[in-house]
Amino acid sequence: MSARTGSAAAGRSPGAAGLVDPEELLGRAEDLVSTARPGEQIDVSLGASVDTEIRAYGGAIESLSSARSEGALVRVIVDGRSGVATATLTDPAALAELLVEARTNAADAGVDPTAAVASPDGVRPPDIELYDARIEALSVDDKADLALSLEAAVLGGDARMCGVEGADYGDSVIVSAVANSAGVRAAQRESGAGLSVYAMASDGSETQTGFGFAVGRSAEELSVERTAADAVERAVRLLGATRPPSGRVDAVLDPWVTAQFLGVIAEMLSGEEVRKGRSPFADRLGESVASPLLSLLDDPTDPLGPGASRTDDEGLACRQVGLIDGGRLTSYLHNSVTGAALGTASTGSAIRVGSSLNVGPRAVRLVPGSTTRQGVLASVGDGILVTEVSGLHSGVNPTSGDFSCGVEGLRVRDGEVAEPIREAIVASTLQRMLADVIAVGDDESWFPIDAAGVSLSIQGLSLAGS
Template identity: 80%
Template sequence: MSGGVSAASKNAVGLDDPEELLQRADAVIAAARPGEQVEVSLGESIDTEIRAYGGAVESLSSARSVGALVRVIVGGRSGVATTTLTDPETLACLLVEARTNAADAGVDPVAAVARPDGVAQPDLELYDPRFELLSVDDKVDLALALEAAVMSGDPRMSGVEGADYGDSVVVSAVANTAGIRAAQRESGAGLSVYAMATERGETQTGFGFAVGRSAQELSVETTAAEAVARTVQLLGATKPPSGKMNVVLDPWVTAQFIGVIAEMLSGEEVRKGRTPFADRLGQAVASNLVTLLDDPTDPRAPGASLTDDEGLACRRVNLIDGGTLVGYLHNSVTGGVLGGGSTGSAIRSGSSLSVGPRAVRLMPGQTPRPDVLAAVGDGVLVTEVSGLHSGVNPTSGDFSCGVEGLLIRNGCVAEPIREAIVASTLQRMLTDVLAVGDDETWFPVDASGVTLAIEGLSLAGA
């Protein structure tokens, strides 16, 4: 099963059936005038957020969100109109508003709605029906249990900034006059906690989180243990010596870096010449240990989806294969301009349509984490970065960011470090990969991560 739901499921979660949304979109499409291209995007969601603090519920919210967008293209002029209702009468008015906006817009010769490309939707079930079995009290209990498990995990634990449970269920539909017609329903749930540990007057912080399609996939014990371990391991941290060092990235850090790299492989950035990877298809851009792809067809990924935001089927997109750049991410516009067509990578933010990754993966290697550390010998294990996105120049690839973690000595983790800065270029990082771990881990971002060893990065410390 990949999209349809029953009326009973609709009533249980309080949202419209995706097929009902699709029928409303069809009615708008049917009202298109000759020469008009029309696209309709409809979505509804229910989001629950619970925070535990001090053994009690600090906050609890459950909100229903509704959104509708109609885009009209006439003679290269595009008009968009949005609203927070999806009833037929409102959608009819939205079409009129989009026409008016199109009449006042400038001409874009490449403006067009997406056309079917024959790629079938992946066979995924992204809605876990167990989502409906938990009451609000059950969800509260998870947040409270998470806080309690962290605080009892080590005598040095001194506080929790917040122990959170969150979940969402989303239904959506996209249709256009070129024949696109798609609808889906998906669920997601997560635990996260930010904790503090204190020893000899020093306090350090750390985190733990888990993601799944429903609360039943989450483990309070594992999430708490991760938070405790990450927090207490940094107690006693000092500035490391400055110099060039081999660096091992924790999977969480690797996920953040490859997420940034994937954004630089967007067809929109290539089209505008704002990435160092432009015009490099077929060239070696990384170590032969590096194979990078965007795979929203992997159900483990929080960003997995049946379709992109233009309604085209999501698919596995190869970006770097054995170190060679083999592809970019495209929506229908960038794929048409640069050739090759869409890769099902359209991302809509508000009324704007762009290109972006959903589930980036650096394919895991065959090396266990201890062996990655052993191969490095001496260096630094980076467990957290700060200021990465603001510290990256997306045009040149230069970056500088704060790091904390643990020294590596003779292949084993040693004393903790903090207040250090790593600087290099993303291109050089990719080229200087020494080893890729086998420990792929998914996080609540658009990328998974593995333990990754990189040769000779510049570290500024004491």
């Protein structure tokens, strides 16, 4: 019997050939904007995508889906009153109906003096290529083979591997367009592909898990072997883990852990959080907030980042935004609304969540240091290497910066990794953690979140163990 199941498994990938061209999508948005009445502002965001998800389990394809979707958002602003309407169609007739609905909603809305569409700011979108046409040439069979091969590579990677919770392949192609009555015009096409796997290793009655993943613009950029090896290593190295003794320890954060912390910190540098007083970094521009070794930026102009983009969700050009420079806080992230509210301008950081316009990072990263990973380990001498955290988002107080989260990883002795640890909790404040960095690694890695990471060593974290 074939390892593949489901009627969609055979034949060619449906790909993105049926998606509307970005310029055609932009034309639809522009046509709607051109109908603005005197004193009326119109903002139109359109998008369409095709997404494929495949999971291998037990040597067969457990699930396979390929879905197309469309979305439209029309916003009308009249005398400070905003009305929004959304739909899952982008054809001209549907958009005309949305405009009527948005106008009706605006008439019933309260007055917001800050309500306005974004105005062009003269910044040109970065010249980056975010679409790889090879993603459309890969058949469903080939995609399924990647997932099956990933599962097999994990199970064959070590005699102690006892199972795989799921080996997944996914890809997407997205086209989008934004236009408004202030003159903003933007359209783009993007592609993305990824592998992920959660693996289990056992030794006697003990079982540990590990993960591996890879991201790229097409399947050709993904490595089954490297993804499987990462999952195997992460699972096997935790076998025999015990709770470490409590106390204050120096710690090295694995790049994956650093990336998660950076994502949380970048959210606190959102202009929306700052203007509402919900950030420990509010009103601190120009101040020292971190070690001089740290320079933090949001860089959606780097095509290696999964969140890279030519324009933000208001249609303004994405750009590199320096947030911390040599330890000094230099900027917050803004959309047009928060920028105006705080007396500055948008940083091209608008993000739509549903019908709401928010602000946030797309590709936050530290400027890599010149220290090798081994050098970062040597900088702590004796301490711990944190390879995974749990409960980070729920364990952070977004106003004070206090945090506590579960950790697992390895002891570090004389700059070398030693026995594994688990069931421990680290606690500190994000501000103190940033200030107490003693080494920054050169091993930058991108992950399928809005951040990249490097190995990072930090002095004096509070560790609760045995």
